[in-house]
Structures are given as C-alpha cells and as structure tokens.
Amino acid sequence: MMDLDNIPDTQTEAEELEEVVMGLIINSGQARSLAYAALxxxxxxxxxxxxTMMDQSRMALNEAHLVQTKLIEGDAGEGKMKVSLVLVHAQDxxxxxxxxxxxITELIELHEKLKA
Known part of the structure; x- marks a missing residue:
C-alpha cells in the first residue's frame, strides 16, 4: 500500500493512488451491500x-472512511492531489x-418495533 502521507508526483505513485482509491470503492460497496443484506x-x-451484517458493514465503512481521511489529510486543502473521475466516483x-x-439502521429498528 502506498504512503498516504505523501501525495504522488510520479506515474508509479499515481497508479498506487488509483489502487488506494479502488480500495475505497470496494470497501464502500461492501459496506452498502452488507447493509442491504442486513435489511x-x-x-x-x-x-x-x-x-451481525450491520457490524460487518460498519467495519468496511470505517476502513473506507479511514482511507478517505488520509487522502484528505495528504492534500491538506492545498490542491496537491489531482482530481480524477475515479476519485470522484470513490467519494460518491x-x-x-x-x-x-x-x-437502513432506521429501517431495521422500525422492523424490530413492528415485529415486537
């Protein structure tokens, strides 16, 4: 995994950043899929x-959020990071x-109340 404390300057580092961004997409998607399965x-x-599924969803989302936080910290609001379509997609x-x-958390709580 790339060092998220340093924003990429070279093509190799940019490719590593893309890998990190893809991991963000994968973890986010996993979190959402698990939440819908929980529902x-x-x-x-x-x-x-x-x-159990919502707990797993939370863990996947926490992992994705940690990556996002590191990316934001690495840029420090200075515009050092090149914005790409993949990065925007990952944020979305x-x-x-x-x-x-x-x-879904709210919906599950409603289902619990209705079934009680």
Whole structure:
C-alpha cells in the first residue's frame, strides 16, 4: 500500500493512488451491500443476523472512511492531489454508502418495533 502521507508526483505513485482509491470503492460497496443484506434479514425477522451484517458493514465503512481521511489529510486543502473521475466516483460511493447505512439502521429498528 502506498504512503498516504505523501501525495504522488510520479506515474508509479499515481497508479498506487488509483489502487488506494479502488480500495475505497470496494470497501464502500461492501459496506452498502452488507447493509442491504442486513435489511433483508430484518424483513425476515432475523435481527441477530441483521445486527451481525450491520457490524460487518460498519467495519468496511470505517476502513473506507479511514482511507478517505488520509487522502484528505495528504492534500491538506492545498490542491496537491489531482482530481480524477475515479476519485470522484470513490467519494460518491463512500457518501452513498454512509447514507444507505444510516437509513437502513432506521429501517431495521422500525422492523424490530413492528415485529415486537
């Protein structure tokens, strides 16, 4: 993995950054997929499985968020990082995954109340 404390200057480093960004997309997507799977379990009344999946979703999202934080810290608001379509896509993935988790958490709680 590349050193996120230093923003890439060379083509090799730019490719390493792209790998990191792809990891951000993968972790975000995994978090969202697990959250939707948890909702499916909650709809079926299996709240223990839903909780386990939401915990896994949180861990994947935390990993993605950590990468995002390092990228932002590395740029320090100075515009050192070249913005690419893949980077924008990764940010979009992360934000939609965060929103999905928040809403799905609420939906699972509603399902629990309805089934009680």
């Amino acid at each position: 499916k379990q909650a709809k079926q009344g299996d709240f223990a499985a839903a909780k 993935h992360l934000m939609t995954s965060m929103l999905a988790r928040e809403l």
